[in-house]
Amino acid sequence: MSKAIIKVSDLRKDYHVGEMTVHALRGVDMEIHEGDFAAIMGASGSGKSTMLNILGCLDKPSYGEYQLDGVNMGTMNKNQLAGLRNNKLGFIFQSYNLLPRTTALENVELPLFYNSKVKTKERKERAKHALEQVGLADRMDHMPNQLSGGQQQRVAIARSLVNDPVVILADEATGNLDTRTSYEIMELFQRLNDNGKTIVFVTHEPDIARFMKRNIVFRDGRIQKESLVTDRFNATQLIEALPVEEDYES
């Protein structure tokens, strides 16, 4: 079996709202291995967002252990966690979160600004390379408002790739996109995964989850079901099968 990138055991998270205690996670055991492409699914309130926050080192668990690429994040302070996010993680958000009035290239460079080991020249080259990987080599100097939704999400994906993370965490990455563009984005994800990238993808859409290798369903703060996807979608084939329609977005 390949190396475990994410190893979570008996993870709990409680929130205190006034006098009430909300148990967002009630003991989660989970492993994500190198080369995995896992969907975390569940209705709202199931704990999947909390799980993603903890996996993304943005939040700390109340109880339990989380090892990311062999590092135990429970013992780390805020600054060390920031370093961990910078070196080992790539984030993709539903609303892209690109900096406005900043070129695609500069947006992709952003994570490397917080890595003092990367010099200016290397930073630019790596950002260019990441943009090439997502097929936006010709849009480097475009501002986000000059790009379509799909293109903006590609820039965000390039940004998550630029620091060569051990795992990419995507939060409803296709939530704002139409079907065709969603499939195109999933095609990109599948290609990245084929090239060895480990991806954790939070979604509530079952048909998007079918693009992945494995589905983990959360319910009431626990894993309800964990399954391998047997009849996996191939994005490239699906796009070809889509009816030819008026294309509003390229």
Added chain:
Amino acid sequence: MNYINLTKIATTALKRNKFRAILTMLGIIIGVGSVIAMLSIGESSKQSIREEMSDMGTNMIFVMPGQQRRGGVMMGNSNTKTLTLNDIEALRKEAKNITEVSPQVSTSGQAVNGNNNWPTTIYGVDIPYLDIRKYELEDGRVFTEKEIKSLAKVCIVGQTVIENVFNENVDPIGQTIRFGGIPLKVIGVLKEKGENGMGMDQDDMIIAPYTSVQRRMLAITHIQSIYASAISEEQSDAAIEEIETILRQQHKLKEGDEDDFQVRSQAEMVEMVSSVTDMLTLLLGAVAGISLLVGGIGIMNIMFVSVTERTKEIGLRMSVGGRGFDIMMQFLFEAVMLSILGGIIGIIFGTALSYLASFALNMPFVVDTQAVGLSFLVCSVIGIFFGWYPARKAANLDPIDAVRHE
């Protein structure tokens, strides 16, 4: 994160909001500009007053009759007749720290020539007076000892009087002016001197032998004041002391008696005027300083808005690895850049303003380098001080909330 990156991030952020950055800087620009302008204009007016006063002779000393009461209330010194020609004699003989002495008696009246007349003042003086007061002759001559002794009806006139009393193209030398009913022959013309530091016309005067004015016009035996020159400006204080000692002896004042005269030096006057302008400069500078403070508050205000507006950006920066410290430094840098950039523009603006002012007011152009350095320093401090709180707020945001902030 290194500082080059930090500067880049801050500049890009400012460039994204150019108009707002300029508006924010405006407070600092006006603040610094007015501080620089006020201090520079203050300094140059001080210098111009100093220059003008030294034109009157910085080593000049004058003695007025009068009693000075405690608390500085002066009592009717115009009627005091304590100074006499004997005092002049005594000073000439005994004082070692002064080079020249002259009595002065004066009276106002109409100077008449033909159909022209002009209200002016006639000063009855001795020959050294012109030296002491730094008056120069443009034409003609000074009266002689003989003319003084014989109460000669001669005079030297200033340019203002000439302009008003004589028709154009008339050579005043040899002409006659009637003053207080007495005809005076013009033997000399004074060079133009212009206004003094207090705005008084120094050319509006007639000079005559003191004997003539004292006896023929005023019919008195005492003199109204004494003018003297100290050996040098530095010797002024010593000279004052010496004059006081000699005059006390002359006036037979006992120990404990108050002086029945006052001795003042030009150096003292310069100091006094300087201290007044210093005070004024300080006051104006303080007002300008307040506007600088207001500018700083403007920066804080905008930084707060900026932090709120860019909450999502802050969340994103944190989730890609920005530490709280990095975020704080970014916003602090932005605030400092705003204030320093505003400061630099303000310095240029203030310097230009004081240049224009010195040009318009005909004063020497002085840039108060201390003020420039100080306001630069103050700007950086303002940037850090007013940028600190918003920057801390940004740094303490929770990345989870921030990145999902709408």
